[in-house]
Amino acid sequence: MKRHKHHFKIALALAISAGAWGIYWLPQRYLEAGGLTGGWGTIAQMIIGVLLLLPIAIWRGFKKKDTGFELPVTGFLVGGGFICYALSFLLTDVIRALILFYMTPIWTTIFEIMFLKKKPGWQRAVTLTLALAGLWIVFSKNTILPLPENAGDWIALIGGAMFAGGMIRLEIVKTDGVFPIIFSFFFYGALFNIAAGFILSEYLGPMPNLDAFISMSFFLICLSIFYFIPTGIVILWAPSKLGAGLCSILFLTEIVVGVVSSSLLTDEPFGWREVVGSSMIILGGILAVFLSPKDDKAT
Secondary structure, eight states: OOOOTTHHHHHHHHHHHHHHGGGTHHHHHHHHHTTOTTTHHHHHHHHHHHHHHHHHHHHHHHTTOOOSTTOHHHHHHHHHHHHHHHHHHHHSOHHHHHHHHTTHHHHHHHHHHHHSOOOOOHHHHHHHHHHHHHHHHHHTTTOSSOOOOSHHHHHHHHHHHHHHHHHHHHHHOOOSSSHHHHHHHHHHHHHHHHHHHHHTHHHHOSOOOHHHHHHHHHHHHHHIIIIIHHHHHHHHHTHHHHOHHHHHHHTTHHHHHHHHHHHHHSSOOOOHHHHHHHHHHHHHHHHHHHHOOSSTTOO
């Protein structure tokens, strides 16, 4: 893979889109306040995404174009990985869920070696060390060594590995446009979410009453159209242009935005750990973009 002619623009768009997920906790809290508790808000978001995109998928099918139905493996990996990430917050501490899911740069590096036969160079070692060290500094006050201790921890870790595997697939899958990728994310992610909902029913709790879904429907639709789908398009399209390894490091901007936004809008602390760790993550991402080789002999 040669460096894309819009390499820096795509990297910036990805960093912004991933960073936007750092404030994902805000709409989640609003949905919970509206009665969609226990992960039902996430299920509703995935299903609404499917319903909004399904007419386009059907139209593309009639036009003999890719729809996304033909990408079950990719859809289950990226969609299922995201669902594991969302559900892990119900089963473990937020900090543990974040740090275990965001081992994705390690997973992508391993998968690149195994499946793409890439040989990571010194650039990856430097940027990966910086980014993960920053991640550890931010969260080390509560977690010295993030070893899984409960079901939520394992779900977060598995979700990160699934999402990393999905990014590897996104780097190599060939489709006529980005629509099939985003639709496969919602469609197969929704199926995964429904199955996980049955398995984890005791944690999700009973389904909210119909009034809660109706009262939140306008917000859910707006959330999908103006937030979920646009950022998802960039996040799922970028690996084919930048490579999964670089993308996994840039995804850590979500942590930076999440830490800053939570400190500004809640009583979460923002001390030297957050400043130093966030700065290292940002520096790691910047270096990853600028040090990215112009071909994939070394990444």
